[in-house]
Amino acid sequence: MIARQPDENPAGIHLPLDPLPGHTSRGRLERVLRRGEFAVTTELNPPDSADPEDVYNRAKIFDGWVDAINAVDASGANCHMSSVGICALLTRMGYAPIMQIACRDRNRIAIQGDVLGGAAMGVANMLCLTGDGVQAGDQPGAKPVFDLDCMSLLETCRIMRDNGKFLSGRKLTTPPLLFLGAAINPFAPPIDFRPYRLGKKIAAGAQFVQSQYCFDVPMFRTYMQQVRDLGFTEKCFILCGVGPLASAKTAKWIRTNVPGIHIPDSIVKRLEGAQDQKKEGKQLCIDIINEVKEIPGVSGVHVMAYRQEEYVAEIVDESGVLKGRQPWKREIRRDDQLVAERLDHILHDEITETQVDMVKTAH
Amino acid sequence: MSETTPAITQATLVKKAAPKSDYKPADVSPQRRVQRSFAVRLWSVRHSRLLEWFYARFSDMFLLLHPLWKGIGYGRVEGPIKFVEKRVKGFMFDCRMCGQCILSSTGMSCPMNCPKQLRNGPCGGVRANGNCEVEPDMPCVWVKAWEGSRNMVHGDKILDVQKPVDQSLRETSAWLRVTAQAAAAREAARNAPNTGAPA
Structure with missing residues (x-):
């Protein structure tokens, strides 16, 4: 018998968890956060392929290191496998x-449908974003939709979950059980408004937020001070976005080309002065994690290691944020073995039963 | 689709449930709201042959003026040309300034007036009387386009498959774009024999 993991349905590992009192979803991320544990989330680099194996392989390197994986929705307005598709594969596993x-690519009709479809597949967490403009991506000729924005999208999901209704007021037979997230960027102007904007998002339905890459810890600390003073940390879990920089050159490129990412000069200098810049980038990320985890009100980190996903495990391990905790990990169980044997039988053994034979034997 | 008994759709129910106020705008699609009530665009479709002839002369003239545009700078003339183009084409065709005009391939009936903005032909919902599915009292843009194209010399251009609209070109001058492209093509054709390009 395999030891049971903390967040696991006793009736089977593949089954959704029973909702706990005060929880809005059946998900493990909500449980970890509400237990007061330091959560770690990461981002899956979406493949440009139709092969499910690509998704499985990219998710595998996070096994046992993270509490949840973000399935990005055409980030930077570049075409990739859809977030719904990635979620279908990930929940299956x-x-x-x-x-x-x-909100860039779909209107309220498509989005509400996807929310239901995602929840039906077992997606417990949804992150509501406005999305980059189409001008940022590989297809600037596309029609930008922006029918909803992140705030109205949060509200739409909350209405679907809490009121059991579509935005139009039409009833849902089974409302989706969701843990709703949003994004924050404390590093972009108007700085004074940023904490209040988080307040708006909480009012609209955000239960957890993931921040933009944090490279300026003092700036983040000030933001957190303001957020705490407003009392938002009691209403919402804040995950700080972190990530390794591959080199000083990358840092400079990101600073000039990616809007909304603030990298102070001291960071670039530190990378430039290093022997092995990639290693230094990783160490820098670990140092930032160690600093932000001490800030009161920070409930976790969101590790975005674009094209350096193999470092996520090392970063999480070396920063020690899990404090020996093992996030949920899928393990083979006895019924999995049963399913595998049955599938093997169906696929490989000679079963010459045809429709006609079945009808004949039925008489 | 019977027109005597309008079916109660979900949209009707939603509209009925909407809060009442004294201001009741006409129950039409936003596409229709910016359209003129006097139908110069229908006159344009009826006289598509004349307009085709006129446009051929007009585009030649524009191409002749290419050195002028280039001299002043295309970027600099865009403002005034767009001002004129928007008003002239707006009056004649209810133009929506998609910036990639295909009027000569659509019988001088602007496809951006279609509530679905179809650019490759009519949808399956055209009513028996030739009116639009979404706007029951508006003649289908593509029924008109087909009629218009039948009068035109190069009317079979309606059979060409159109690319998806490049939304980043909205609110730019199609006249200048076509002229610049024609000039570039002319230039390329002139240079081609010299470089010995295969036929």
């Missing part, structure tokens, strides 16, 4: 995905 929904 027993992972806890965070389905990102961007």
